[in-house]
């Protein structure tokens with residue numbers, strides 16, 4: 001395998017390889033192609049219900065919490081029990097834009113594909129000296145799901161190519177239908193930040209070659 005095709009960190013490669021599997025599963029052939037998480041969700045047996053359909057079932061208090069004063073405290077949720085047909089119900093925060101919803105849904109899809117159990121578990125690990133270090137399994141699986149989902153939406157090879165062409169985070173975000181914050185996160189975790197800054201300034205500052 002050509003390792004220059006993969007992110008330089010071990011964690012980055014871990015996410016990237018799983019993300020590639022997901023993209024292949026979705027039938028995408030090129031890294032620049034845009035992934036539609038809503039299509040993948042169907043394969044993952046997730047039923048994405050629009051908030052409008054859930055809304056009549058909520059008390060006024062819950063409704064106010066979800067889309068009123070608490071609207072910035074959640075991005076999406078999965079029902080803990082599956083539906084009779086085996087699907088799991090997912091709700092996305094309707095006050096978030098489509099771009100953020102795409103990333104949230106990808107995270108939920110990844111939980112399913114990566115076989116994460118919804119329960120909270122604590123696992124024990126030992127450091128090199130043999131001391132037990134408490135690990136929060138929950139935080140670890142959240143990172144794995146989010147990181148893999150982000151890599152599936154914005155593959156490393158395509159991101160690196162765009163960065164080298166001097167494209168801005170906003171331009172890359174538009175290409176992949178994700179937020180600019182997600183692109184900046186991907187640039188940082190992929191250790192492309194220095195290259196990004198360098199190429200952006202070249203694009204912005206380089207004078208036009210008048211001849």
Ligand SMILES: [Zn+2]
Nearest residue numbers: 107111142145
């Ligand atoms: Zn999660």
